[in-house]
Amino acid sequence: MIELTDVTKVFTLTKDQRKIVGSAELRPKLFTAVDSISLKCNSSKVFALIGPNGSGKTTTLRMISTMISPTSGSIKINENDVAADGRSARKSIGFMTNQTALYDRLSPYEMVKYFADLNSMDRTVFNQRCEKIFESLDMNSFANKRIGTLSSGMKQKTSIARTIIHNPDIIVFDEPTTGLDVMTSRSIIELIKNSKEEKKTIIFSSHRMEEVQSLADAIGVIYNGKLIFSGTKNDFESLEAEPKSYDDTLINLIDQS
């Protein structure tokens, strides 16, 4: 379970960043990327975080994954405060983006073994889990080839194996299918569905509303750092009097805020 309470993230801007953010007259030194957001993602549920670019989705997901710390507020992973014990929190998290984020000079086996070592996995447990994952993803034929020589589909499978090797309770996906082809996107969607069946907590950000519609149990809409909506998929759909597309509902929500 993931629980965010009044989480705020303020960045100190560099001189160059100040020119981009804000007008010429008003160039703030600080930028509030996430403003007092509270949300809860329950186990066995898929939470979709949606909103336009630059609204604060990635910052929120990075804070959940403890890559960056919130300026104020608290984040709990399985009821443990991440500020107090970031390492334990990270042990229960798998993080994935649309980039495969692999090392070309390693083999898929070495890549997965590296992340198992970082998670201090027992050798026997690793061997069993690695065998199971490689089997289910049909990776054995290229397990010992250099990643740099693999096709994008093979790389994506390696990335999936790396994300779930330590059997995390929580999986964080930051725009996992953006820019990917249909086949590769499908393997990610399968991963999300399988993870849900395995009673894991899933939070993902996306711009693809058809994915949100098919995968999400709960939806959070974030705009200008503020959470302007949080509720179940039904709550989101009920926002409009007549049935409308998720895109329209999102645009209406943003317009009203």
Add this chain to the structure above:
Amino acid sequence: MNIIISIFLKELIDVLRDRRTLMFMVVIPVLITPLLVVGSIKFQEYQNKKSDEKILKIAFINETDDVIIKGFLSEQKGVEIIEDISLDSLESGIKTDSIQGGMYIEKEFLSKISSNNTGIINIYYKSSDLMSRSKKRMKDALENYKKTVVAERLTNFNIDEKLLEPLDIVDVDMSTAKETIGKAVGGFIPYILVMFIFLGAMYPAIDLGAGEKERGSLETLLSSPATKFEITMGKLLVVSLTGLVSGLVSVLGISSSLFFIDNIPEQIQSTIMELINPFMIFSVIILMIPIAIFFASMLLSISFYARSFKEAQSLMAPLNMVIIVPLFLSLGPGMEIDHATALMPLINVGLLTKEILAGSVEPIYFIETLCSLLFFAAVGIKFSVYWFNKENTIFRV
């Protein structure tokens, strides 16, 4: 600790499979350094030989009846005397490089010499023509003539030549060959060593910092249970090791080049072999470790800050100058290791290596230098950990 080891081993495998890193770490120091050393010595030898063998055209304008000077000039090796030439043609010939030198003896020259006065001879040459030895050959000829005239004059006055030589200065150099060669080569060795530590550490540092950002793998690494301290330390160890190996390999490369240089006198060869002893190797390696750590921490910090491989490269380029300047200073005249210079990073390495190679190092300066380098290495580690912990550094937009 296990996580640091895991990161270290993974990064080491990754780096050792990178052709570019291997190129800078092993291939260049092993092959290029000896090629550069041997090549430049051989080229210099060839140029000297060519210069010695070159026949120089020397215009000779003599307005007297003297034939002795011409005789001395024609005795010089590689001189072709050109007579019957005007002064204007001599000057224009030198300017256009059709002749390499000229000598003009004025009309009153012989009368001045015979009346015990000073005769004037003009010699013409181009100082910008570095290959030409016309000035030396003309001066050698005139020096021989001068000696003859002086001897003649002294005989005429019944003066013993020894009267003009009241002192016979005998040089007794108490330096051993080891000290002389050690101090001469000692300035050059740390220069090569430090540059190769830097070069060997540079590419792995870029790959392990900015490279991770470019691949997008930094985020996944940060979301793993490894702390930022563990990630920094694992990477730092690998970058330090590659720098260290590169430095050691460069010394091997320089040493191996000695086998390809002929004409080294046996005594010098045996002295060089005496210089490369276990104490020297051990001392230099001990000094190299903190240098490699310090460079690794600085390079990694820059790499963590850079958004891309390219930006990291351009940010690291000026560091070359920061390294070269103190090493260059250590080569300056009068620079000796003392309690102050032993604390100055890199200057102390340059000065101490000279002493180590000459076999005249004092333990206190070795300890002071080592402490100074360890201090800077510790500051470097502390800084890179602090730097990697800064969100603005690793998620710089």
